[in-house]
Structures are given as structure tokens and as C-alpha cells.
Amino acid sequence: MEESSKQERAGPPWNPSVGTAFRRPTGAVASGRSPEALPSPSSSGNGVAIRISNLHGVKRKPFVSRLTADIIQTFVRCNPEFKYSESLNPKIFLTNPSTPAHNDGLDNTNWDLILYVNLELVNKTSKRRFIVKEMLGQGTFGQVVKCLDTETNNYVAVKVIKNQPAFYHQAIMEVSLLRALNHKFDPDDEHNIVRMLDYLLFQNHLCIAFEMLGQNLYELLKRNHFRGLRMEFVRTFSKQILDAMIVMREAGIIHCDLKPENILLVPSLTPAAEVKVIDFGSACMEGKTVYSYIQSRYYRSPEVLLGYPYNTAIDMWSLGCIVAELFLGLPLFPGASEYDVLQRMVKILGGQPPDYLLREAKNSAKFFKHVGSICPGSEVYDGLGSSYRMLTEEDIEMRESKRPKVVKWYFPQLRLDQLICNYPWKKTELTETEKTERLVLVDFLKGLLKFDPDKRWSPLQASSHPFITGEPFTGPYEPIPETPKIPVARAAAVEHNPGGGHWLAAGLSPQVGSANRSLPLNNPFPPKIPYSYGSSYGSFGSHGSYVGNAGLASSYGSFGDANAVNMYYSPLGPSGFKQIGSSPDVRLRPRFSHDRGIRLSPGSMGPMSVGASPSQFTPPNYQMQIPANSSGKHGSGSPASGSIHGSPLGKASSTYSKRRNLPMLPHEYAYQHGQGRHGDGISFSHSDASIRGHSGYSQNSIPSSGYSSWRPQIGSGGSFSFEASSSHGPSQVHSHFGPVHTFDNLPDTSAPSTLDNAYWDPYFSDESLLQEDNSLSADLNSNLHLGDSANQTSRSARSAHDQSHIFVSSNPLPGGESYRTDQVFRASSRGTHRGSAHSAVPANYGRYNPANHPQQNPRGRHGQPFLQPRHNQAASTHNHHPTPGSHHQTGQQPAWPGYSMGDGMPSWGGPGGHPFTPTGVPSSHPRKDYGSIF
Numbered sequence: 001m002e003e004s005s006k007q008e009r010a011g012p013p014w015n016p017s018v019g020t021a022f023r024r025p026t027g028a029v030a031s032g033r034s035p036e037a038l039p040s041p042s043s044s045g046n047g048v049a050i051r052i053s054n055l056h057g058v059k060r061k062p063f064v065s066r067l068t069a070d071i072i073q074t075f076v077r078c079n080p081e082f083k084y085s086e087s088l089n090p091k092i093f094l095t096n097p098s099t100p101a102h103n104d105g106l107d108n109t110n111w112d113l114i115l116y117v118n119l120e121l122v123n124k125t126s127k128r129r130f131i132v133k134e135m136l137g138q139g140t141f142g143q144v145v146k147c148l149d150t151e152t153n154n155y156v157a158v159k160v161i162k163n164q165p166a167f168y169h170q171a172i173m174e175v176s177l178l179r180a181l182n183h184k185f186d187p188d189d190e191h192n193i194v195r196m197l198d199y200l201l202f203q204n205h206l207c208i209a210f211e212m213l214g215q216n217l218y219e220l221l222k223r224n225h226f227r228g229l230r231m232e233f234v235r236t237f238s239k240q241i242l243d244a245m246i247v248m249r250e251a252g253i254i255h256c257d258l259k260p261e262n263i264l265l266v267p268s269l270t271p272a273a274e275v276k277v278i279d280f281g282s283a284c285m286e287g288k289t290v291y292s293y294i295q296s297r298y299y300r301s302p303e304v305l306l307g308y309p310y311n312t313a314i315d316m317w318s319l320g321c322i323v324a325e326l327f328l329g330l331p332l333f334p335g336a337s338e339y340d341v342l343q344r345m346v347k348i349l350g351g352q353p354p355d356y357l358l359r360e361a362k363n364s365a366k367f368f369k370h371v372g373s374i375c376p377g378s379e380v381y382d383g384l385g386s387s388y389r390m391l392t393e394e395d396i397e398m399r400e401s402k403r404p405k406v407v408k409w410y411f412p413q414l415r416l417d418q419l420i421c422n423y424p425w426k427k428t429e430l431t432e433t434e435k436t437e438r439l440v441l442v443d444f445l446k447g448l449l450k451f452d453p454d455k456r457w458s459p460l461q462a463s464s465h466p467f468i469t470g471e472p473f474t475g476p477y478e479p480i481p482e483t484p485k486i487p488v489a490r491a492a493a494v495e496h497n498p499g500g501g502h503w504l505a506a507g508l509s510p511q512v513g514s515a516n517r518s519l520p521l522n523n524p525f526p527p528k529i530p531y532s533y534g535s536s537y538g539s540f541g542s543h544g545s546y547v548g549n550a551g552l553a554s555s556y557g558s559f560g561d562a563n564a565v566n567m568y569y570s571p572l573g574p575s576g577f578k579q580i581g582s583s584p585d586v587r588l589r590p591r592f593s594h595d596r597g598i599r600l601s602p603g604s605m606g607p608m609s610v611g612a613s614p615s616q617f618t619p620p621n622y623q624m625q626i627p628a629n630s631s632g633k634h635g636s637g638s639p640a641s642g643s644i645h646g647s648p649l650g651k652a653s654s655t656y657s658k659r660r661n662l663p664m665l666p667h668e669y670a671y672q673h674g675q676g677r678h679g680d681g682i683s684f685s686h687s688d689a690s691i692r693g694h695s696g697y698s699q700n701s702i703p704s705s706g707y708s709s710w711r712p713q714i715g716s717g718g719s720f721s722f723e724a725s726s727s728h729g730p731s732q733v734h735s736h737f738g739p740v741h742t743f744d745n746l747p748d749t750s751a752p753s754t755l756d757n758a759y760w761d762p763y764f765s766d767e768s769l770l771q772e773d774n775s776l777s778a779d780l781n782s783n784l785h786l787g788d789s790a791n792q793t794s795r796s797a798r799s800a801h802d803q804s805h806i807f808v809s810s811n812p813l814p815g816g817e818s819y820r821t822d823q824v825f826r827a828s829s830r831g832t833h834r835g836s837a838h839s840a841v842p843a844n845y846g847r848y849n850p851a852n853h854p855q856q857n858p859r860g861r862h863g864q865p866f867l868q869p870r871h872n873q874a875a876s877t878h879n880h881h882p883t884p885g886s887h888h889q890t891g892q893q894p895a896w897p898g899y900s901m902g903d904g905m906p907s908w909g910g911p912g913g914h915p916f917t918p919t920g921v922p923s924s925h926p927r928k929d930y931g932s933i934f
């Protein structure tokens, strides 16, 4: 009793004055409860009794832990004057650079919100808070951070969009499309599409919260030493991606950026491998395509390469590339330029794009020459049955005075069937089953990788292939024909419009100058009446954008040309979404909506390109200096070089070898400020300072108005007004859109993985893990020290693992050119102010100073600053997930075998052996380079 009252007087356990810092922790402390939860020193003896009873079975905490846990309380004990204030804590910055530059010091020089640990991203409407924890990756649009969702106590991935209108508007498009996909087309989260949980505006940044997913398939392959996956996983993943694509097709949505990096593993406690498709930031509506410069280069379809109108078939092409890569472990067409990619396609697949496509595509002449009519036996007949023949490197050199960029092949130059059937290209005995499986895979791939988009299988057709269904393979698969297809070029008002941006598709009305100018007599694209011709102002009209293949351009603007402006109305607005959901049967749905767009001048539009940017959204650099009479040559790394995709912007981008985080050009700002309803129904407002029609800025002329600031508005109440469904008329949806299925469905990742590594990889061994670690650090190193080609060759004779090292560390692009930097800068638009009377005149209007926009930081694999590698998720996994069993909190990183690779990652190895040949191993870098044409 006396002892008990002594303890009572002693107060809380960490009272240093009585030497309690070294005594046994109480049950509360040991169980992780916060010190505040402990009874106060003056609490009754009951509390003490409880604590004493809790001591049973409690392990003594480590010394350091006991010294440091509850340190604040300890300080208070030592010095009652001590006051702890969280706000005085040093901030752990996640954004790099973290030097304030814009937005009242909230943004860095790249207009990225300066994020730090424990920053709270608050949805003002719902008061829902997302507490920033760590950086997951940096993409084109901004940053993706892991956050704690205080509402659900789950971790989520929040994409914090750059504070720039173009990114904002395109992100709005992402929100719109995802919202439709999630809620209308996949309400029960059954179709392998990432769930969007919330979106909010925070400090002028649109933030989109997604369910937390795991590693992407590229990372998976990389950690598997670029060995292919086992056939069962190739099949499983293919099936799931197809599932998502069926839904997308049904919704009339083209993803436009399918690649292994955008397929993420789903955390799971079961051995069931599951993936989801992410990143709808490049997506658009079928029939309302705007950009010609889309898709990552390796996964870019022939029609996009050639500048032909496109539809969802381009995603099927990308899928074919992905599936082959999953099996081979390496990208199928890892060309250093568009020419290189095309050349590989022709060699690997045999054949070439059909004549009708070559005849009508805008960029055909860049790659093919017309050799006349087919005349068997004559000298022009090349056996391909085509009147077009692909230019040789020499042909191009003669014409362009420089050779197209090509890199060595790092696997044998074989046809697709041989590549698959002989993998890993060394003498290997395959079982009969394996042989058959491979034949089935080849047949499947052939259907996805058809040059002719009209013959390429649809997702639905592909999903019935024996490779997917597992049915016996009885011979080449003939899919059931779908609803007769109207050739895309004639059916769709698909625009290769560089300047329209998806904001056009989003229903904004650009200025239309002379709508029917430049229509060739034999125009295959019938003109249509614009939906809202001239109903708005301040569009993207440009003086002298590139004109088709014409090459020369005196353009300073690349946002389209008044010669060729498409008018679209919203895919998601009141009149939108008819296509979406109008028929549950994709086969019964017309592939295109004839009445929704107008293509006024095929080929006359100078497609916007920002050069070497690998992704679609590289905004141009403020600092670039392009004379008004620029010939429009793109930088050598630009896929648009040779004036194909035509914008001087491309030059700047490729010159600087940059891809991301480039602020917009002044003239682009002007184009951002338009009026008109935002087609997706999310209204916004910002400066209305734009210039009507052709704004006429030169590259370096800073407009006196209209570009330096903008303010997105999410309605007067701080919420987006969101018209998501046309059939029921406009409906207001707030930025916090209530209970979303995914909240309930978020996987519980609290338990450790129960999976056995051997399950995934027959070749799994500790040694491989060790090697993997080397490979990982080599990859990081490589981002800083790019190998030249000589290096590349000399190093390439290493062991298989080292070869993977080489793969990730060398850079075959001359001059260490930018990696996948072919993003298209998406122009955005003006919108009406909905629910807000603010004119949102820029606060820092006119304060732009190019000097504040230095060149980009050192870039990582994806062109992002090295210190913020886009895929630092892998690194963070490595660092922060010491043991698979350490996931103790719901929503924490998945207890999923593919995810915890850093500490026991199974490789998912398929066919044994390493596929690399000793020479010419390309870097992983260029896979990120959407790159150049030549």
C-alpha cells in the first residue's frame, strides 16, 4: 500500500526528476499510446493500478527509445517553461527545389507546391484533411505524395497539380473522366481502374486523391532484372488491363498513355496478382481527340507516329507493346526516335502501315516514300504489296542532312514469333505446353499489333482470345466482328491539333478564325458545322504554326492555327456523355460521334509539340529564345524534329532536354484565359486578361497581361461545380463527392504478406536480391552519370545482372538527350465563373520575370529532378519498408510481394536467363523519352 502511494506520487513514468526515465515503460507507452493518453500525475491510484497491471508481459523498451519517447513531456518536466509548438518544427521538405518562388512563396520555381512532411492538404468544403507523408513520384503534372487521409485513416496517393492553368485544366479533365469511369462505368470497382477518392483546391493547386496503389509494372520488371514474367502473370495482367480497356472503350475514353509505368500493382493480402490502370492525365474522349503528339514513344501506335486520326485502337497497340514487354522483360520497340520505333515495328512485325493510312496521314512523308503503284516484277515492287516504302537511314540523311537517331538492338533482330518462341534467345528446352503457350501469345500479340487500326482487335475482341480465356488454341484467332467500323479518318472529327489541347475537348470554345480555310478538295475529313462557332474569344490561334509537313514556320505560337480549328463541345457537359453509357454494349456503339466535332483542315494544323519531351504535357520553357521566323526545327531529341509536329516550342524543350516542370510561355498564358464553360462542368475562373484571337506574342515578349497569374475557382463555396452527366442535365457535384466506393474497398494492408517468394519466381534467390540492390543504386547513379555509347558497349559485356545495370545506366541518346520528354503541352482555356463573382484578376499579374525560371534541375530517369525521382516510390519502399511484416497500419504500403522487393522482392521471372545481348544494351532512360522523329 505504501509502495502504491509512492508510485502515485511519482506521477507519470517519464519524470526525469525522480529517475523514472529508465524505469520500465507503462503498458500505455509500450502499447504505443500517446503520452497525452496517460493519466495525469494527479490522477487517482486507479490509473496507476491499471498501469501496473499493464506491465505484465510488456517488453522493456530499448534504451534509446526510452530516452527519446515522450521527449516533449520529459522537457516539460525538466523545465516547466518549455513550450512545444509544432509549427516551430523544422520542415522536412519533399519538394525539390523547395525554395519559394511563386504563389506568395508557396510554390517553387516550377510552380510546384512546396510540400513538406505533415503539411495538411485540406478540402475546405468537406474539411477532409490529407496529411502529407512522403513523396511517391513526380509526374508531368506535379507531384504525387503519400498522405494520411484523416477521414478514413488510410493512406492515399494525392496528385498535387502544378499551379498553372494548363495543368490545372488538363487535370480537371482527368478528374472528369475518372469520375465518369469510377461512378458510371465501374461503380463497384471491378474493372482495374484506379479509384479517385476526392479532389480539392489547395493553395491554388488542384489536388486529386487516389487510392494508394503499389509498384508499377516497369519497376516490377526492373527489379526482376528485366527478365520477363511468368506466363501466368503475363496472362493475368493482360486480362486485367483489357478489362479496364473494355470499360474505357465503353466510355469512349482513350487513355493515350498506356505503358508499364501506368499500370500499378494493387496491394493485396492474397496471392492474386492484381493491377490497376492509372494516369488519365492524358486521356481524352474518342471523337474529340485534340493532340497529335501523344503516347510514350515506345508504346506509340503507328497511326499516331504517322499523324493519322486516332481512336481507342491506339491503346490496344500500347497494350500489345506492354504484353510483349511483360513476357520479354524489355520493351519491344525501344527506338531512340520515332523513325527508329517505326523501323523496329516493320522489322519485328513484318509489313507496314496500310496504304490508305500512309496516303492520308500527315507525317507519312517523313518516313515513307511513294514508290508508285504496285507492279509485281517491276523495280518499285518491294514485296510488301504497297506503293510506299519506308525510307532508309541514308534516304533521310540525304534529305535532312542528318541521320535519324537509332540505337543498337539489344535483342536479336527477329520477327515477333521468333522473339517470343525463342526467348530467352539461348538454347532452352521448352516443354510442349510452353511451346503452345508461346504460340498462343504470339497470335494474341499479332491481333493487338496490327498496323491497321481498323483491323486491330478491340478490347472486347481481344478478351475472347484463347490467351486470355485459356481455351484450347486451335489456330489463328478470328474475332467476332464488331459493329461495322467506319474508317476513323472519315468517321471522326479527330484533330491533330496542337493547340486545342484537351480543353477543347473539354468543351471550350476557341476563337475560330476562318473555319473553312485550307480545306483541300479531296479532304478526307468532311467539314462540319462548328458547335459554337466563334462563340468565344481568346483562343489559341497562332500565327504560323507548323502546317502539316510544310516544315517552315514563323510561328511563335504553337497552339494551333486558325486555319484548322476544331470546335467541340463538352464530352461531359450537359450535352456530353451521350456516348458514354448510351449503350452497355460497346459493339453497338458507334465508335465516333459524327456531330461533335469539326475537322476543318486536316494537315493544316501545326501540331503542337514540345520536342523531346517524353510525355504529353511538357510545357515550354519560359526561357527559350525562338525567333519569330524560326524554321521550326525541333531539337534533335524531339520527336517533332524535322518540323513534323511542328512547333518551335519543341526546340526549346529538346534543347534543354527537359520534360517536366517547365513553366509556360507567355503567349500560352494568354491562351489560357478564355471564356466559356468548361466542358467537364468544373468551372473555374481566372484572369480574364487574355487577348482576343491571335494574341501575337513573340517568344520573348512578355505580355503585359494575362499570363502571370491565374486563380482557379471552385465555386463560391469552395467547391467545384461539376456537371458530370448529360442525360440528367447539369448536376452540381462538390469537390468532396460523398461516399465513394473505394473508401470501403480500400484493401487492408495492415497484415504482413503471407506470400512465398518462390510462388512468384522459380529463380528467386537471395543472390538475386543482392544483385537487385546493386542494380537499383546503379539506376540512381545512372541518372546522374549518363554513359556514352562507348561506355555502353564496353560495359555491356558484363554478367546478366550487370547487364541490367547497363540497361539502366547508359544512355544511347546522343548528347544525353532528354528522357521521354515529348509531352505535349496542353493548352487550356477560359471558363465562366460558376458560383463565383470573382474576376480572379491575377494577384501577381504581370510580375513574371524570366530570370526567375532557371533551367531545370538535374533530371532523373523520367526527366524529373534527380532528387525527386518519379519512381522514388521504389526507393522509398526500399527505405521505409524494412520487413514485409512491418505494415502495422491500415493503408500503409501494401503487404504485397511485388511491393516489398527491397527486402525480399521476388522476381516474377518467366523464361529463364537474361535476355540481354552483350552489345548495344540501351538505357532505360530513353524508354522515357518520347523522343525524336529522327
Ligand SMILES: Nc1ncnc2c1ncn2[C@@H]1O[C@H](COP(=O)(O)OP(=O)(O)OP(=O)(O)O)[C@@H](O)[C@H]1O
Pocket: 136, 137, 138, 139, 140, 141, 142, 144, 157, 159, 194, 210, 211, 212, 213, 214, 216, 257, 261, 262, 264, 278, 279, 280, 281, 615, 616, 870, 871, 873
Ligand atoms: N494511386 C497511386 N498509388 C501509388 N503511387 C501512385 C499513384 N498514382 C501515381 N503514383 C505514383 O506517382 C507517379 C506519377 O503519377 P502519374 O503517372 O499519375 O503522374 P503524371 O504526372 O501523369 O505522370 P506522367 O508524366 O507519366 O504522365 C506514378 O508513376 C506513381 O509512381
